[in-house]
Amino acid sequence: MTCMQVAASRGPYDIVIERDLLGRCGPMIAAVNSGRRAVLVEDEAVSATHAEVVAAHLQSQGWTLSRHPLRAEEHLKQMAAVEGIWAAAAAAGVDRGDLIIAVGGGIVGDVAGFAAATWLRGIDVVQVPTTLLSMVDASIGGKTGVNVPLADVGQLGKNMAGAFWSPNLVLVDADALGTLPVREVRSGLAECAKHAVIGDRALESLLLSEAEALAAGRLDGVDPVIEQAIAVKRAVVQQDERESGARMLLNLGHTFGHAIEPIESLDLTHGEAVSIGMVAASACAAGLNLITREREASIRTLLASLGLPVCLQHTVPVDHLLAAMRHDKKAVAGQLRLVLPSGDGAVVRDDVPMERVASAWHAVQPDAV
Numbered sequence: 589m590t591c592m593q594v595a596a597s598r599g600p601y602d603i604v605i606e607r608d609l610l611g612r613c614g615p616m617i618a619a620v621n622s623g624r625r626a627v628l629v630e631d632e633a634v635s636a637t638h639a640e641v642v643a644a645h646l647q648s649q650g651w652t653l654s655r656h657p658l659r660a661e662e663h664l665k666q667m668a669a670v671e672g673i674w675a676a677a678a679a680a681g682v683d684r685g686d687l688i689i690a691v692g693g694g695i696v697g698d699v700a701g702f703a704a705a706t707w708l709r710g711i712d713v714v715q716v717p718t719t720l721l722s723m724v725d726a727s728i729g730g731k732t733g734v735n736v737p738l739a740d741v742g743q744l745g746k747n748m749a750g751a752f753w754s755p756n757l758v759l760v761d762a763d764a765l766g767t768l769p770v771r772e773v774r775s776g777l778a779e780c781a782k783h784a785v786i787g788d789r790a791l792e793s794l795l796l797s798e799a800e801a802l803a804a805g806r807l808d809g810v811d812p813v814i815e816q817a818i819a820v821k822r823a824v825v826q827q828d829e830r831e832s833g834a835r836m837l838l839n840l841g842h843t844f845g846h847a848i849e850p851i852e853s854l855d856l857t858h859g860e861a862v863s864i865g866m867v868a869a870s871a872c873a874a875g876l877n878l879i880t881r882e883r884e885a886s887i888r889t890l891l892a893s894l895g896l897p898v899c900l901q902h903t904v905p906v907d908h909l910l911a912a913m914r915h916d917k918k919a920v921a922g923q924l925r926l927v928l929p930s931g932d933g934a935v936v937r938d939d940v941p942m943e944r945v946a947s948a949w950h951a952v953q954p955d956a957v
């Protein structure tokens with residue numbers, strides 16, 4: 589068993605990483621919450637499998653559970669989903685000493701976390717991530733939230749409303765990835781690659797050496813990747829819980845990625861959008877001489893070797909992409925805030941000329957590769 593403790597303003601919490609953990613989670617959850625009553629917010633896709641294991645085990649330990657399935661689709665990650673959890677909490681009589689347990693991927697974790705942050709002005713939450721992306725990224729660090737419709741651009745603003753609400757416990761069991769479609773495994777590998785690029789060259793080497801198996805969804809060797817990727821996220825969120833400095837580095841690829849993720853015709857998962865976003869950010873960084881063209885190529889190679897897209901499947905007008913980026917919540921006073929790879933990791937830049945950003949988008953158009 590690996591256990592990493594994370595310091596946070598709500599109090600320190602443990603990330604426990606072990607196989608075959610879900611059917612033994614009761615004592616660990618009981619150690620952080622003595623209420624014995626919980627809303628189990630579960631991804632519909634894992635209701636019959638991993639959520640059932642957690643539920644059956646907790647019920648056998650005397651917990652009263654209200655099970656609340658959610659369909660994990662990005663367009664449903666809106667306030668109505670949070671209100672549904674509030675209604676379940678009200679019906680179950682969940683009070684301040686009780687708990688929300690999220691079993692699922694990043695969508696379920698973000699929505700359940702926001703419901704926990706707001707129900708009765710904040711109750712405990714335990715994250716049980718079931719996607720690779722949520723194991724190494726979304727479940728850790730306390731960012732919760734939902735998408736918000738933006739009438740002027742006719743699409744959803746990603747994670748525009750939310751709260752910082754750190755979990756009381758995170759339980760990471762890589763056995764839960766056994767049912768995850770390979771495409772979603774690769775999506776999680778994009779965030780692992782992001783963590784490697786911003787802070788851990790040893791993780792980058794490990795990913796490259798394991799790439800063939802990981803990209804094919806063979807996950808026997810995934811545990812050290814998960815541990816190292818979590819260690820990067822932990823170090824960053826401990827340094828900067830509220831995203832005023834170092835934590836922004838975790839947005840590498842995201843300001844570009846958020847502009848393309850909602851475009852339905854591209855049909856991108858979050859991780860795939862981040863992958864293309866990282867390639868665009870690398871092109872931008874190379875254009876500004878923050879990294880060499882060789883480093884730009886090596887980041888692209890890392891992502892491609894993990895089975896991730898490194899360009900758009902069809903041309904998207906650059907003007908449209910620039911407009912979508914201006915709506916990202918990381919834009920400050922109308923100026924884009926970009927995270928770009930640099931020699932020894934990544935840097936945050938507020939001063940990148942729009943022509944450079946436009947060139948970066950040209951570098952990921954299908955005819956550019």
Ligand SMILES: NC(=O)c1ccc[n+]([C@@H]2O[C@H](COP(=O)([O-])OP(=O)(O)OC[C@H]3O[C@@H](n4cnc5c(N)ncnc54)[C@H](O)[C@@H]3O)[C@@H](O)[C@H]2O)c1
Nearest residue numbers: 633660693694695718719721722725726731764767768858
């Ligand atoms: N809070 C944060 O710090 C943070 C960080 C990164 C991403 N996010 C958010 O996370 C979301 C993406 O998360 P995600 O990639 O986990 O996607 P997701 O939650 O959409 O899950 C991906 C798909 O896998 C299914 N699924 C989940 N676990 C499964 C399993 N074990 N077996 C079979 N199917 C399973 C889901 O039903 C869904 O269809 C985005 O909304 C993003 O904004 C949040």
